[in-house]
Amino acid sequence: MRNCVNGRGGYDRVLMAVAAFLTISASQALAQSDGAHKSAAELAIEAAVPMPEPANVPPPTAGDFKLDNAGTTASISDAAKSDIKADIKPGDDRATDIKAPETKAADTKPADIKTQDSKPSDMATAPVKPDAAIPAAAPPAAAAAPAAEPAKEPVKAASNVPPADQPVADKLRELFSGKTLRTFDRKADRAAAEKFYAARDYAPVWTQAGGLTATAKGVIARLSDAASDGLNPADYPVPDFAAATTPDALADAELKLTASMLDYARQAQSGRMHFSQVSGDIQYPEHPTDPAEVLANVTTAKDASATLDSYNPPQKLYKELRKKLAELRGQGDGPAASPIPDGQVLKYVPARGKKPAEEVMDDPRVPQLRAKLGISENADDTRYDARVAEAVRRFQDSVDLKPTGVLDERTVRALNSPKHDRQIDTVIVNMERWRWLPRDLGAPAIGDAYVILNIPDYTLKVMQRGQQVWTTRVVTGKPGIHATPLLSETMKFITVNPTWNVPPSIIYNEYLPALQQDPTVLERMGLRLERGSDGQIHISQPPGEANALGRIRFNFPNKFLVYQHDTPDKYLFAKEERAFSHGCMRVQNPDQYASVLLNITEPNERWTPERVRGMYGSSEIDLKFPTPIPVNITYQTAFVDDAGKLQIRKDVYGRDATMIALLKNARGKDLEQVIAHAQPNYVRPAGNLPSNVNFASNSGYYPPGPSGPSFFERLFGGPPALQPPAPIGRRWQQPQQRQFYAR
Incomplete structure (x- = not known):
């Protein structure tokens, strides 16, 4: 009898080879039949996709298969695997059934790759069982790649607005999209508000489900208490949210509260009136609010009331x-x-x-x-x-x-x-004037040091780190055209033994008429009279004890051509009211003042009044500050003294009366409009003089011709290209005879 057990192995191998062949052939036939049923569009898409070339592999033989140790598992040859891979198109789900070859350790070489052996360490290709590696036949619909779908409309992002607030948000969107919205008086406010609400899908910020938020309550509390800051609560109306029961009413109240908040922040920071409404001799750096910044700051603050209040002046006074x-x-x-x-x-x-x-x-x-x-x-x-x-x-x-x-x-x-x-x-009007001043009065690099001069009180103070360092009495300008201007500038240097260059206003209004009466008056006063080849006149007084500026001039270049200086007329400091100058400020103790300022800017130099006085002579000496010191000229008719008592001073220039009248007869937003005023005249004067007037010899003070320095350059020094400070917030006009230069 034939040994069937031993002969069975060869028979099994033949059957397995035939089964593998039939399976591969069926897969290819299935793919072909699948393509036959596809539409023309699907075939065109597949034709455009690069596909691997089909492999022309001969039918497998018994030598392509090898039994494992148990005699029950076969390993598919590399050629058979190539046929299977070539048959599966990109995107076909069957591709995931083909496992990538497992690589050996780093020392594996191509020559080591072989079919499965009895030692696992020698494996280069993982054994694949026929029922796992070869996918079963699937219906054509499942095997085919999904057909391309037509492009869909983009799906609208889900709104972040709570459902209860969505009707109000829709109304806000509608209000901003229309052209009839009149809630905001300023284009900048409306633009900032529209951008703010658009960023939050127009969700209301002051209400949630119709009820006031904590932020809204803080804002309303601040607006209602506007009178405590000298403002008028009627200028910042608070809508009645309790009566707003519909989306339309809530949206309207929302925007009205936003507008009132922006108005409050702007006027709390910059004032209810522009300083040009009061007088033309006021010039402070403007610091307007940014409505977008106000909205962001207030609506994200833990305490909205305190944040809104912070737009008021921060100064202690x-x-x-x-x-x-x-x-x-x-x-x-x-x-x-x-x-x-x-x-x-x-x-x-x-x-x-x-x-x-x-x-x-x-x-x-x-x-x-x-x-x-x-x-x-x-x-x-x-x-x-x-x-x-x-x-x-x-x-x-x-x-x-x-x-x-x-x-x-x-x-x-x-x-x-x-x-x-x-x-x-x-x-109230003094609080209003504080809004015009810079938020930071001092220079941080030198301990927030600054100079502040109060005209109605006739005092000058040097401040550093929030404390008074030094104070002295001053003489200020006469009421009228010689009033001392209000300004904020920086003192860049001081001049010891200054030359007094007589301002054009004094030359025109005082000295030229005096020369007509007495041709020798200037000579007797120790003044030098010079005339350029173009006919322009210059009058100056050389340095010395009798100089109208005294021994020291404190320079902070400004468009009004005023400065602080010493004076030979010391007796005026004993008077209670000291408005006697042409606009400049005379300092009682200039040597002490100079040493204080120099020690602030040069703390290691040990300046003393004696050292400053040791420089007195007949030649100008400029002492420049490494860090300029801010100078603030103010008009405080009401202030609190060191003892905590309210002090009231005489309204010597009538500034209070003008401001009170403006506020009580308020024209609303008109008070914030900028008024243009005549600007100082920097042209050197020319005129007819008596024939017997004595002119000084050409000493180099006044180069002839139009190329000489302007009075501004001559007054404050600096390079020839130095220009007068441009006005802020207003346009230049033709100069008039009203001048603010002084001695």
Whole structure:
């Protein structure tokens, strides 16, 4: 009998080879039949895709297969694998069934690759079982690559707006898309608001589901309390959100609150009026708000009220005025319009010692008194209690009466006097002027040092690190055309032994008429008269003890051609009111002033007044500061002194009166418009002089011809290309005779 067990191995090998061949052939036939059923578009797409070339492989033989150790698993030859791969098109799901060859360790060489052996370490190609490696036949629809679908419309991103706020957001989008929106007075405000809301899908920021947010409550609280900063709450109306019950009403209230917030921030920072509305001799650097920045800052702040309040001036002197305004209003800015009638003396006696109970008087005038003193609690109470007595005491102290807390005849007269209201107005306009000043008065590089000069108080102070370093008395300009201008500039250097170059205004208005009367007047005054070949006149006074500028000039170039300087007229400093100059500021102790400034800018040089005085002579000496020092010329008729007491000064230039009139007759946004004023004239004067006037010899002070330095250059020094500072926020006009140069 034939050994069937041994002969079976060859038979099995033949069957397996035939099965593999049939399977491969079926796969190829399936792919071909699949392509036959495809549409013309699908075939065109496949034709455009690069495909591997089909392999022309002969049918497998028994030698292509080898049994494993168990005699039950076959390994497919490399040629068969190539046939299978070539048959599967890119994108066909069957491609994932073909496993990549497993590589050996790093030392494996191409020569080492062979069919499976009994040692696993020698494997170069992983064994593949027929039922796992060869995919089963699948229906044509499953085997074919998915057909290309037509392009779809882009899907709109889901809105981030809560469903409850979506109707309001839709209305806001509609309002901004229209041209009839009149909520914002300024184009910049509307543009910033539109960009802000668009970035949040027009979701409201002040309400959520119709209720006020914490941010909105903070903003409303700040706007409602605008009077505490000397502003008018009526300028920043707060919409009635409680009455807004529809999406249209909520959207309208949303934008109105946004507009009021932007108006508040702008006026809190820059003022309700532009300084040019008051006078042409005021020039401060402008610092307008950025509406986009305001929206971002306030809406993302933890405390919206505090953030909005931060747009008010940060200076200590402003905050002290704010406190005094609150005190004044609490002592007498109540709604009662009629005067308090005379009556019995009212007083309050507290319980103390042997008196077990307080003594409280009753009077029908007390409700009116409460209103006058700003006491809103128990407004109809007729008792003269401890709270009323304390309010009376504070009021007495503010008007220089003995603070007894007793309502006597003198106190009643003071309460009925309009003087108290004038004090409030004065404080308010001084707070307004603080908004014009730079936010940073000093230079950070030198400890925030700066100079501040208060014209109505006739004082100059040097400040550093928030503390007063030095102070002195000054003489300022006369009222009228010689008024000292208000400005902020930087002092770049000081000049010891300065030459006084007489300003054109003084030459025209004073010296030329004087020469007509007395041709020798300038010579007797020690002044030099020179005339260029083009007929222009120059008058100067050489350095010396009798020089009109004294021994030192403090230079901070500005368009008004004013500066600070010494003076030989020392007696003027003893007067209480010291408005005597042509606009410049005369300093009482210039040698001390110079040493203080030099020690701030050059702390290692040890400048002393004696060292400065040792430089006095007949030649000009310029001492330049490594870091310029800011100089701020202010007009503070109301300020708080070091003792915490409110000080009121005479409105010597009428600035308060002008501003109060403007605010009380406010034309709204017109007060923020810039008014152009005549600018100083830098042309050197020319004119007819008497024939017997003596001219000085050509000393080089005044080069002939139009190429000589302008008066601005001659006054402040510097290179010939030095130009007068350009005005900020206004245009230049033809100069008039009104000048601000002075001595």
